[in-house]
Amino acid sequence: MPIYSANVSERAQQPPELAISTVIFALRPDPEAGVPTLWLPLVRRTRQPFRDLWALPGGPLSPDESLQDAAARNLQETTGLQPSYLEQLYAFGGLDRSPVQRVVSIVYWALVKPDEAALARETENVRWVRADDLGQLAFDHNRIVEYALWRLRNKVEYSSIAYAFLGSTFTLAQVREVYEAVLGKQLDPANFRRQLRATPDIEPTDEYLQGGRHRPPRLYRYTGSAAQLSGSPSA
Incomplete structure (x- = not known):
């Protein structure tokens, strides 16, 4: 060439x-x-x-x-x-x-x-x-x-940037999939779910993800700001 x-x-x-x-x-x-x-x-x-x-x-x-x-x-x-x-x-x-x-x-x-x-x-x-x-x-x-x-x-380790990959509502498992894809490794589902529920920038909704064969998981939404997504000092 x-x-x-x-x-x-x-x-x-x-x-x-x-x-x-x-x-x-x-x-x-x-x-x-x-x-x-x-x-x-x-x-x-x-x-x-x-x-x-x-x-x-x-x-x-x-x-x-x-x-x-x-x-x-x-x-x-x-x-x-x-x-x-x-x-x-x-x-x-x-x-x-x-x-x-x-x-x-x-x-x-x-x-x-x-x-x-x-x-x-x-x-x-x-x-x-x-x-x-x-x-x-x-x-x-x-x-x-x-x-x-x-x-x-x-x-992804210190900001909320993972939520930029997700829709307006999401399951905790979908958040974990973002982290696993970005970090290139599997995370323990139970530990990750426990840590995620303790974070202040997501909240549960009254909706559930339908269509699966098992009990439908609850949907959550991101409540933080755009500055928190990027990890800005002003967040």
Whole structure:
């Protein structure tokens, strides 16, 4: 696969390009494992450099829009998604990120609820991939996803970010599935349920999840703020 590159002096004469990229995490059922796992949508590149490799949704920043607006617009254009949780993650600006021109990417991450993920547009050039089975991505996007996963696993331990993956009501077992998918390990159901019931930011409803063969579990709702989801100091 040919990669078009510019020499160091040529690149030094060009101003760096500012771009937006987004890592979108959602819980989707794994046909093989039979449990929800972390997935993210990727976009196939249709031009050089890295033509035909998969990459994170993104694109250049327009001069007349904010970073957040650019991230939201790009997600809508590439995947059809309009996630309610969209937060700036980090800036990546290594000199070797692109073989043609220096590109500084402002990276956002989005956490998608089940009803939002179901609306995602999949085409020949947009597909969902398991977060632990990405293959080789364009640019340094493997590194970006690894960093986003590290941040997510750390954040789920001290914030309420797990509820960003859930609908307006949920069972305690569904919350545990989020933690297990993010942390990549199984948790003891009884201990987890006991700890979860002691947290102040969820409350039981008078509704139950119907459709199972066993006693229907009670549904809960998240009562915290958006700041608590992200672990903001203002929470």
